[in-house]
Amino acid sequence: MTAIIHSDPRTVDRRLSQYFNSTQDQWIDIVKVAVAARARCTDDFPKSAPGYYAWESATTRSRQIFRREGWHKGEEEGIETIVNHDLKKKVAILNTDFGTCDKNRSPRNRTLKGPAQDKVMDLNNQYEMFKRHEMAPFKEAPYSLWYLCIFDDGKKVRAEISRPSEYSSGYIVKYSERIFILQDGDWEKVLLAQPSSAGPQDFKINIRRK
Secondary structure: OOOEEEOOHHHHHHHHHHHHOOOHHHHHHHHHHHHHHHHOOOOOOOOOHHHHHHHHHHHHHHHHHHHHHOOEEEEEOOEEEEEEOOOOEEEEEEEEOOOOOOOOOOOOEOOOOOOHHHHHHHHHHHHHHHHHHOOOOOOOOOOEEEEEEEEEOOOOEEEEEEEEEEEEOOEEEEEEEEEEEEOOOHHHHHHHOOOOOOOOOOOOOOOOOO
């Protein structure tokens, strides 16, 4: 099944509001924190440090932002999330490759995922079946898991929030729906804009590698 892609700004705003009761700026704020954390790593850091610190900072920031909006901290099968019980949504952070925000490719995770990801894919497929047939084989509707996919190679930054649907050999290879948050050229506009005042911390963004 071909992924549904939302890239037009108006459609993006509408879907973010409808699906997550959120704004694009909230997700961009999370991306900014991830980029800042990755940029702070020097050549002396362990090889896995940039990816880990980007993921950790973005996960923390997502909770700082959305728990104020009625979301909750979640963790399932080792996947750290934010959860909205009313919307039946879960969102996790994922460091992804150049396929992010590319209509001809799908974003892939930069590091291998374990077998728990298979269970997550199954739950997402059950969620799709529940929606299509408007009847649940469960006492409650399953939750839909989405990933905020962040691509940052030190020069370009792109981001999308997408629902995975297929997993193979340690990688997420397909998504059923994708919402483009930061496309090519958008990051430069973010850098020129005023810093966000939404959170308790200010983060200096420097995308040059040390």
